Amino acid sequence: MTLQNLRIAAGAIVVFCALLPAHAATWTVRSQPARLVNGAPVLFQVKAPAKLDVLSGAWLGHQLTFTYDAATRTWFALAGVSIETPPGKYLLELTGARPSPQALYNFSRSFTVARATYPKIKVELTVEKKFTEPTPEQLQQIEESKKVKEDYFNRVTPDRQWSGAFTAPADAAISDVFGSQRIFNGVAQSPHQGLDFRVPAGTPVAAMNCGTVLLARPTYFEGNFVVLDHGQGLLTLYLHLSEFKVKEGDVVKRGEVIGLSGGTGRATGPHLHVAVRWQGTYLDPARLMQLPLP
Numbered sequence: 443m444t445l446q447n448l449r450i451a452a453g454a455i456v457v458f459c460a461l462l463p464a465h466a467a468t469w470t471v472r473s474q475p476a477r478l479v480n481g482a483p484v485l486f487q488v489k490a491p492a493k494l495d496v497l498s499g500a501w502l503g504h505q506l507t508f509t510y511d512a513a514t515r516t517w518f519a520l521a522g523v524s525i526e527t528p529p530g531k532y533l534l535e536l537t538g539a540r541p542s543p544q545a546l547y548n549f550s551r552s553f554t555v556a557r558a559t560y561p562k563i564k565v566e567l568t569v570e571k572k573f574t575e576p577t578p579e580q581l582q583q584i585e586e587s588k589k590v591k592e593d594y595f596n597r598v599t600p601d602r603q604w605s606g607a608f609t610a611p612a613d614a615a616i617s618d619v620f621g622s623q624r625i626f627n628g629v630a631q632s633p634h635q636g637l638d639f640r641v642p643a644g645t646p647v648a649a650m651n652c653g654t655v656l657l658a659r660p661t662y663f664e665g666n667f668v669v670l671d672h673g674q675g676l677l678t679l680y681l682h683l684s685e686f687k688v689k690e691g692d693v694v695k696r697g698e699v700i701g702l703s704g705g706t707g708r709a710t711g712p713h714l715h716v717a718v719r720w721q722g723t724y725l726d727p728a729r730l731m732q733l734p735l736p
């Protein structure tokens with residue numbers, strides 16, 4: 443057998459072996475936080491049994507793209523669990539690849555999702571009738587705003603733009619948490635999809651992480667609305683602003699002022715509502731800020 447043939451034969455064996463399910467001992471798959479709950483973001487950390495060029499994952503119907511951290515030899519990806527996900531066991535399926543010698547690695551691990559406790563205390567809020575009983579003309583404006591959001595929210599950019607922890611957009615007290623049940627003019631709404639900061643109008647609002655300004659325009663319910671794209675389907679949303687300090691397409695750094703707070707749109711008064719959207723589901727911003735991220 444020539445050296446060339448030996449190389450080919452060795453390569454074929456590697457491919458054959460690698461396509462078999464890898465032994466559990468060769469992979470380390472962890473989550474941060476260790477306990478997963480519905481509505482929470484999660485950082486998956488993976489140590490692979492071999493040097494890989496790419497690692498992707500499938501989790502609750504979402505596609506994950508992992509990033510390699512050479513310092514810790516760990517692959518990581520930020521994901522989440524929607525608030526509607528029932529408690530149970532769910533699989534994280536991993537697929538790694540390297541081109542030379544060509545090999546595929548597959549591994550899966552199940553994670554338990556527990557039920558989070560979100561406030562059930564109902565609060566009576568009064569907002570203008572145009573938000574609860576809109577006229578036909580207002581309904582058309584609502585429809586237009588909805589189209590803008592659907593269009594922009596589905597523009598997933600493949601590359602990760604965030605780096606390090608997400609920080610608070612304002613140095614202020616929290617006035618309403620994520621997941622609480624609210625009632626507007628006696629009509630029950632869906633659970634609160636963001637986090638409210640008690641700030642007077644005109645307070646500087648900071649970007650929670652690095653990203654690109656996806657939206658900076660008025661919409662019906664959100665008022666003056668800024669959306670930052672952090673890549674891989676992760677967005678942060680800033681609502682009810684009185685003033686914009688950025689325009690669509692701008693690249694911003696964490697902590698950079700993107701606007702001033704206000705009470706535009708469906709707001710009972712001046713406050714800052716921030717939301718975190720990941721591949722179509724809303725996640726708890728407070729839990730995201732608590733996550734230590736690479």
Ligand SMILES: [Zn+2]
Binds near residue numbers: 637715716
């Ligand atoms: Zn809110």
